[in-house]
Amino acid sequence: MSSSKSFNSSYIIGISFISALGGYLFGFDFAVISGALPFLRTQFALTPVWEGFLTGSLALGCIVGCLFAGNIADKYGRKPGLIIAALIFAVSSIGIAFSTSLTYFLILRFAAGIGVGMASMLCPMYIAEVSPAEVRGRNVAINQLTVVIGILITNLVNYFLADHGADSWRWMFGLGAVPSAVFLIGVTWLPESPRWLMKSGQTDKALTILNKIGSPDFAESTFKAVKKSLAGSTKQSYAMVFEKAVRPAVVVGITLAVFQQFCGSNILFNYASTIFQAAGSSVNHQLLETVFIGLVNLVFTILAMFMVDKLGRRPLMLIGSIGLSVSFIVLAFLLQNHASVILLSTFVLLAISVYSFTLAPVTWVLISEIFPNKIRGVASSVAIVSLWLAYFILVFTFPILAEKLGTYGPFYMYAGICFAGFLFVKAKVKETKGQTLEELEDNLIRH
Known part of the structure; x- marks a missing residue:
């Protein structure tokens, strides 16, 4: 793609940042456990085995989320997958805050992991598919940056909540509902990936979105390039x-x-x-x-x-x-x-x-x-x-x-x-x- 073909930078950065909020939530769920552990050890009388399993339960959910994000993204589009991830983040954050037993906590932490796993696959994929080649690397890097910002802000919040008694951990997890809600509202505004729309035969919609992303010249050349790449694509299998x-x-x-x-x-x-x-x-x-x-x-x-x-x-x-x-x-x-x-x-x-x-x-x-x-x-x-x-x-x-x-x-x-x-x-x-x-x-x- 030639750099002479102009594109709508503010629109592209806007939709990249909204999608990258999934990275922020990934950072939140990854970091929140560190601040909560001193309180959870007392709350649930954790042995070393249960402490390890409680911390790692997020990763087990991530595995499930990764496996099932790909299928959702291929069948129904990138946007529905992001909406599901945002809903899982919001519900699991509130649910964990009201946990009354270790079993209940672990189930919801596993559910949060499904959201993290989906976001870790779908957010970079979506950003790459809506970004012109000239700015794709920078835009995908926004996702990694929001992960790190999520970790830092969560650590700060944990530190300030630490003096609020034995139930501080509930607030640490529960406050995750705020960025989750912002992410959910933002995702509903996002356009679907033009590449997925073309793959599913919705070429008119794809062209409309490409025209929002860039000039008619950009939209036409990108449309042709994607069409050509899809013509040679074959169904992938794990084998x-x-x-x-x-x-x-x-x-x-x-x-x-x-x-x-x-x-x-x-x-x-x-x-x-x-x-x-x-x-x-x-x-x-x-x-x-x-x-x-x-x-x-x-x-x-x-x-x-x-x-x-x-x-x-x-x-x-x-x-x-x-x-x-x-x-x-x-x-x-x-x-x-x-x-x-x-x-x-x-x-x-x-x-x-x-x-x-x-x-x-x-x-x-x-x-x-x-x-x-x-x-x-x-x-x-x-x-x-x-x-x-x-x-x-x-x-x-x-x-x-x-x-x-x-x-x-x-x-x-x-x-x-x-x-x-x-x-x-x-x-x-x-x-x-x-x-x-x-x-x-x-x-x-x-x-």
Whole structure:
């Protein structure tokens, strides 16, 4: 598409931001548990096993949400899928706030995960499909940015609610209904994806929306390009993911998705209160640390958005894996030897900065790039489901491992996994910067 074809920037950014509110809610549900855990341990008399399962129940819902978002998006459109995700977010937030038992809490936390899983797939997909090529990368990055903003604001709210008694956790979860309602109202205003409309034979509607997005010249050229791409499309199936020709790319994609979780960094997001409790911090200080984590996460995510195309994917993945390995060895040593909270906080924030600048955003970029065209949809789905499954295993096992090995013990394990990840990236991951998807397909499958 030529840059001479003008498009309606304010309209495109508007619909991208509304869709990206799903990312904000993803960040909210991901972060809220860290602030709530000190209260939930008392409320439900949690054992380490139940603490891990309660934290990880979101991920189990995410797996279901991912699997069923794709079917809804293909059959009924992107917009209905986003509406369902928004409704699930709103209902589950209010429901969790009124939980009277652990069983009821877990069911609703699982339901919230379905909304998160749907949003993690549908929001970037929708933004990519309504954005002109010139601004697509920036617009899709808005979704990652709103995830991080959601984490930071949730950590701030948790901190300010901490002094409101034993039921503070109810407000932490219940306030999620506010952004959920904004998202739901916004989504009803969104146009359907022109690509999906064309795929389902509604070409007149697609052309009308393309004319809103850009000039008649832009609308016509995009219409022709989409029509041409759809003419050669075939129905994807999960069986295609296991074909020998595409297996190398699939193995790399799934391994990177699993590594992004097993590297252990999300323990710092979800169990910051547990880590600082072990160091003797008060509940208030534990929650203040989550605010610092959110701030550092935001700053380094923004930095990564500007640097990933300049520095390249492979160098950032190598820096991230070895950097985290060293950070976690030091962190484990400090916890083991009862170091000061300030020193502990410094290395927690250092690990967060490394992760937010490298593995956190770059893994998602690579997953969107490395799969061959004919299996990109289903292979991405398999990789993202693998990622959520790995996240569940990570957060479920941490309280159990911390009880058996001490809070420091698991971090020695994560350091070893990070070093193994460094060796894998060095051996198997090729640079993707500056290459077309077709060039990547050729190179990656050959390897």
